[in-house]
Amino acid sequence: MNKNIISTKSNLKKRFFAGLFDYSIIFIVTYLIFDIWGVANSEGNTHVTGFPAFCIFLFWCIWTVGLEQIFGATLGNSIFNLKPISTRKNQSKLTLGQSIKRHLLDSIDLSPIGIGVLLIKNTENNQRLGDIWAETIVIDETDQNQSVKKFDDSPVTENYNIQKKNIGNYIVRRVASALFDFILFAIILKILLPYIGNKIDGEYYTDTFPTIIAFFLYLLIQDLFFKKTLGKFIFKLELKLLEDENKTKSNKYFRIIARRVFDVFEIICPFIYLISISITDKNQKLGDKITKIIVTESKIKTTANTRYNQFGY
Structure with missing residues (x-):
């Protein structure tokens, strides 16, 4: 027999300001992308298409679903x-599917007509529409009276889908770190445009090819000196070189440089990146696979008997 005892409160003020904070950050990033890459039409309205538009969607996914999967909650x-x-039996942490369901309905729950507020105040477990669909509740961790107590007489299967969950977490972190690096570069470029760009009709622009080269060097220098970009550092990832017959230092540097050459394909078509890290056995993107490099979780320094040392040997 399975039974859950759920104890919640509306936490309405906290939930309102938490949602306001998260979507303020999403709005600011969206505004910056429109400001940097937006194109005005004949009516004077600004719009973005292609990769910049995809970045807006990707940032929303990472800031809502991604952070919830990695840290257990949005910022x-x-x-x-x-x-x-x-609220599902034998499970406290949200699955990727539950996080997606919760946030797909954010636009309805946060609408000015107050659907989310009405549901939180009047449903038995203080759930908004996204929570009801995803079978989740939101608790205040500082209130000991809010919890889900679960009782299950049936045997619990050990390692319950753990591998799949870890892979999902890893992919989210890879994508999040890449997007962070891209947005940070765009912000730096925007700041430097008045000094390095060409002024046309009152706006500053740079040529595409030099910009791609600058982005390539921006990432490569971090890889060579630190084995990780700032995005990877934040999301606790780093490069590891797999075993190779030629273990000279020059070979190691060449492989790191060669790995970045293939970034151009992933910038043109981001789905190449997403598909390759999802289906390859070591979750490698195209450049990783060809140069025999993997991106793994950062760990504390280990002894000489471990499988990898500083440069992956």
Whole structure:
């Protein structure tokens, strides 16, 4: 017999300000992307298409679903000590599917007509529409009276889908780190444009090819000196070189440089990146696969008996 005892409160003020914080960040990033890459039409309205538009969607996914999968809550919820948890039996942490369901309905729950507020105040477990669909609740971690107590007489299967969950977490972190590096470069470029760009009709522009080269060097220098970009550092990832017959230092540097050459294909078509890290056995993108490099979780320094040393040997 399975039984869950759920104890919640509306936490309405905290949930409102947490949502306001998260979507303020999303709005700011969206505004910056429009400001940098937006094109005005004949009516004077600004729009973005192609890769910049994809970046807006990708950032939304990472800031909502991604952070929830990696840290258990979005930054807004974490600031206000809120945490979404699953009401399903034998499971407290949200699955990727549950996070997606919760946030797909954000636009409805956060609409000015107040659907989310009405549901939170009037449903039995203080759930908004996204929570009801995803089978989740939101609790205040500072309130000991809010929880889900689970009782299950049936045997619990060990290692419950753990491999699949870890892969999903890893892919989210890879994509998040890449997007962070891209947006940071765009912000730096925007700041430097008045000094390095060409002024045309009152706006500053740079040529595409030099910009791609600058982006390539921006990433490569971090890889060579630190084995990770700033994005990878934030999301606790780093490069590891797989075994190779030629273990000279020059060979190691050549492989790191060669790995970045293939970035141009992934910039043109981001789906190449997403598909390759999802289906390859070591979750490698195209450049990783060809140069025999993997991106793994950062760990504390290990002894000489471990499989990899500083440069992956």
